[in-house]
Amino acid sequence: MKIAFVGKGGSGKTTLSSLFVRYLAAWRVPVTAVDADINQHLGVALGLAEEEAAALPALGARLPLIKDYLRGDNPRILSAETMIKTTPPGAGSRLLRLSEENPVFAACARTVRLSEGSARLLVTGPFTADDLGVACYHSKTGAVELCLNHLVDGRDEYLVVDMTAGSDSFASGLFTRFDVTFLVTEPTRKGVSVYRQYRSYARDFGVRVQVVGNKVQGPEDEAFLRAEIGDDLLVTLGHSDWVRALERGDERPFASLEPATATALRAMRLASDAAYPERDWERYTQQMVHFHLKNAASWGNDRTGADLAAQVDPGFVLRETPSPQPA
């Protein structure tokens, strides 16, 4: 299951992604966390020291390796240089499975031990001024999009991505790559306007946005969100003393999380699981082709000097297939 946490800066995306990762890990569900946010804080929110988090290998810096691996011997993709972030897989491409070891995860993923269970963590690496708002070649989230477009994940394994609601994810198809998109918002007009903007992009692509209200302090906050958001409001959370203690460096056992926060996390897991039957691999594949053709025409063909539309394998549909059986 692919789950995104998006929202306005400071709304609590990293906090909620990390709590959701901890929740799944505590249930011993395989979980891979991806930090694709402008502010790279997920590692620290998962309990790494600042130096450990800063030393994590950046996906953005390993694009050549990622492209070379995913390309495999797909005859439509002539070189890693002509592979852009939206280049879709086809016959001959290598696909990624969350439960396997492969050169991409070996180079980029690290296991983080949590107070209960563990998670795998991938990070895009820090964003620079040049990364903001760029649609094209160097986009930091391009590595994440490529991996998602080559990922055949199953029902009981999770990939949780902490990311911004910025223009980057709309220019590419990144925002369409998730089974569930949790939009985190505080009970403020700004937060709600980010939700409306996200929803207006998402609706045309059949992307369902579920809102998680954060830092909700009482019935007036709750009523405001309910009135502004209606049925898309999944759940609300208040202030968490557990999170606050963690921020002071006092990591308490996950089992001591406030019941209200735990209940909200459970609702998020149920919402994720309920999305599984809605999966449509054909639509998922068609959308990656749609965004690839759009990116090819707007900058990719010029940049690479190749006709990137020819990379599309018309007969290919990404789908969940059983891993090969050992001989």
Ligand SMILES: Nc1ncnc2c1ncn2[C@@H]1O[C@H](COP(=O)(O)OP(=O)(O)OP(=O)(O)O)[C@@H](O)[C@H]1O
């Ligand atoms: N429910 C909560 N209870 C207590 N503190 C919270 C809660 N949610 C968020 N915070 C605190 O609010 C601050 C901002 O949260 P967080 O870093 O998760 O937001 P973000 O959306 O990821 O921000 P950025 O856009 O900077 O990445 C952090 O200090 C975090 O600990």
Ligand SMILES: [Mg+2]
């Ligand atoms: Mg953050």
